[in-house]
Amino acid sequence: MILSVDVDALASSYTAAWCSHDPARVAAHYAPGGRIAINGDEPEPIEKVAQSFIAAFPDIEVFMDDLVVKDDFVQYHWTFTGTSVDTGKGVRIPGLEEWKIGEDGLIASSQGHYDQAEYDRQVREGAGA
Numbered sequence: 001m002i003l004s005v006d007v008d009a010l011a012s013s014y015t016a017a018w019c020s021h022d023p024a025r026v027a028a029h030y031a032p033g034g035r036i037a038i039n040g041d042e043p044e045p046i047e048k049v050a051q052s053f054i055a056a057f058p059d060i061e062v063f064m065d066d067l068v069v070k071d072d073f074v075q076y077h078w079t080f081t082g083t084s085v086d087t088g089k090g091v092r093i094p095g096l097e098e099w100k101i102g103e104d105g106l107i108a109s110s111q112g113h114y115d116q117a118e119y120d121r122q123v124r125e126g127a128g129a
Contacts, residue, residue: 005105007081011067011076014107018062018080023050031106036097046110057082057091065094074099081127091127093119 010029019026027034027047035043053117054060059082066077077096082090102108122129 005101007067007069007074007101010101010105010107011064011074014076015062015064015078018050018060021054021058021060023047024095026050029107030110031102031108034107034109036110036112039114039116044110046107056085058085059083072100073099084123087123089123090121090128091119092127093122103110117124 001082013037014026014029017029024047027045027050030095031059032044036046037043040050040080057080061081063079063081064076065079066075068075068077075096075098077094078109079092082095083089093114095112097113100110
C-alpha cells in the first residue's frame with residue numbers, strides 16, 4: 001500500500017501544514033476522523049491536537065528531520081520549535097510519528113512520541129537552559 005503513495009510529498013505537505021498554524025490543514029492529511037495517540041495516551045482527533053499545540057506555541061515551526069518507510073508504516077521524524085504562551089520560554093523538541101497509511105493515501109492513524117519530561121523542562125526553563 002505505501003508504495004502507491006508519495007510519502008515524501010505527504011510528509012512535506014504535512015510539515016508545511018503545521019507551519020501554516022492552521023489545524024484544518026494539518027487534519028486534511030488524515031483520513032476522515034483521523035486520530036493521533038501521543039506518548040501512549042488515548043487517540044484524539046488530530047485537529048484537536050493541532051489546535052492545542054498551535055494555541056500553546058503560536059509561533060510553532062515544524063521541521064522534518066527524517067522519513068523512514070517500513071513494511072506497513074512510515075516513521076516521520078520531526079523537531080518543533082516555538083515559544084510557550086504560558087511561560088514565554090522557547091522550546092526545541094524532537095520526536096516522531098508512526099503513521100499507518102490508508103487506502104486513500106492519507107494518514108489512517110498515528111502514534112506520536114517525544115520526551116515528555118524534556119518538553120516539560122523546556123516549557124519551564126527554555127531550550128537553552
